[in-house]
Amino acid sequence: MILQALLTAGAIAVTTSSHAETPAELTHLTEAVAPMSRHEVVPGDTLDSILSHAGIGAPLRTEAALAISDVFDLSTLSPGQILRWSVFSDDPSQLARLSLLTQDGTDIVLDFTQPLEASLIKTEILLRDRRETFILDSSLFEALAARDAPESFAVDLAALLAGQIDFRDLEGTERIALMWSENILPDGTVVGDPQLAYARVEKNKDIFELVTGSVEEPFILFRNGAQVQQSARPVAGARLSSVFGKRRHPVLGTRRMHTGVDYAARTGTPVSVTGAGTVVFAGTMRGYGRTIDVDHGGGVLTRYAHLSRFAAGIAPGVELNAGARIGDVGATGLVSGPNLHYEVRIDGKPTDPIKKTPAPRTAIAKPTDRVMLTVARLSTGYFLRDDTGTES
Incomplete structure (x- = not known):
């Protein structure tokens, strides 16, 4: 676990070692x-x-x-x-x-x-812990790329900050802090998917922080030190393979609008609902294949498409908590290979998930979440300040 690695004086750990030639x-x-x-x-x-x-x-x-x-x-x-x-x-x-x-x-x-x-x-594969703290002076995608950090974190942050921040309102003065782990080869090549453990966005007078104990668990979101909600990635550890906007369709070959983001993963990989809500559709939809729609209230709906199967008990009317398993990645519908198509709709219109996300319900932080929050703050050089400016 990330927490254990952070508390253990921190150096690089070797996970596999039977190396013959570089x-x-x-x-x-x-x-x-x-x-x-x-x-x-x-x-x-x-x-x-x-x-x-x-x-x-x-x-x-x-x-x-x-x-x-x-x-x-x-x-x-x-x-x-x-x-x-x-x-x-x-x-x-x-x-x-x-x-x-x-x-x-x-x-x-x-x-x-x-x-x-x-x-x-x-x-030989090494486990490397990384951290970055920077002032946002460009788009989040560009800032991450400039620091050789995973660009997929831009989508992750939008999904996990779940209605607290509209990413269209970023002014370019926000301070960002990230902590994650990644597997690397001896020559520095990153293999597999990085695992985000902590993120902080300082915007105006508000401090938003995300922590998780492991890749299987939802993130807990804190605002100014107080827990406010629980959020989950739709597919843990998956790689972002296509973003929102116009693109050449992988099957039809024509240029058309892509109304969500795609996460590449093996068939059968678990899919989770990103925020609390109510299932309003679970069936087959033209082009989307097996699809689940979840209503989060306030006109916000998330769609999960190309599924190979639905989880047991998933049906219209079922209420879900953030992180609940709703199905498995598949290749149903008009798709070239297994992936999850994740879509956010506001008042019926597809919206870039980077710019708008659902708002899950409040969750209770565990003691390990609080410990992780403290360790992450120490590691990224941040201490929460009260209204008098005193560090706490």
Whole structure:
């Protein structure tokens, strides 16, 4: 847990360690080989489609797939896995090396300069704790990117701050603090999904803070030191794969409006309601597939689409608390691969979740939440001040 890591003097922890060769050693070839290319798998990707887009010839793509299939089921290729390859400088259609890094740290390596056989290498993965504190001087997306922080946190914060802040009203003077953990390779490559543990937004005279004890638990939101509500991500640990706005549709190929955000995850990954509310629809909807709509009051409705199944007991009229499981990620409806389509509607109109979110009900903070809040404040150099300006 993040809390335990923070309380333990803090250094980097090794989670997997049976390392034979470093990625640099594996990719070091002769000068006739071009630099290594890298692609993070997204929904709808196949090994063949990735290599085809890279210009690799069909016979070699087939040969690579057969070799990898001896040790890995390519039908389980999933978002977050990383494909790396190098080609010969004089013939970029010919592979020299190919590596598929799975999320458990196993590197499946093919060396095309030798008789082809897949090698399995257990790569060392480090757990790194990170923290950033900064004055917002651009959009939140741009500020995160400039600090090499996960841009998906911009969407997470909007969903988790749940009606307390309208992100359209950010003035560019707000102070932001974040704490999270991420898995990295020895060369610094981030693998898997980062886990946000604490966030703080100082806006005007208000201080908003989010804390969580673990990825499975909803966040508790504090305003000026007092708990106000409980919020949850729709899919814990998922990667943001598509944002609100105009885009090229992955199935139809035409440019059209995308009315929500998509979270890439395996079929069967649990989906949670982001805020307390009442189920008003649970069924199949054209284009959306299996869909659940939850009414949060005040004209705010959230939609969860492309589900593979509904959780037991989900039906119109059922009341839910923030973080309640409502179904599983799937690929139903008009979609190229498994993901959750998460949508926020205000008075019936789709709205960017980054700009408007539902307001869940008040929750009770546990002692561990209070401890986490104190540790996070100490770690990010912040102490709550009372009306007299005294630190507390």
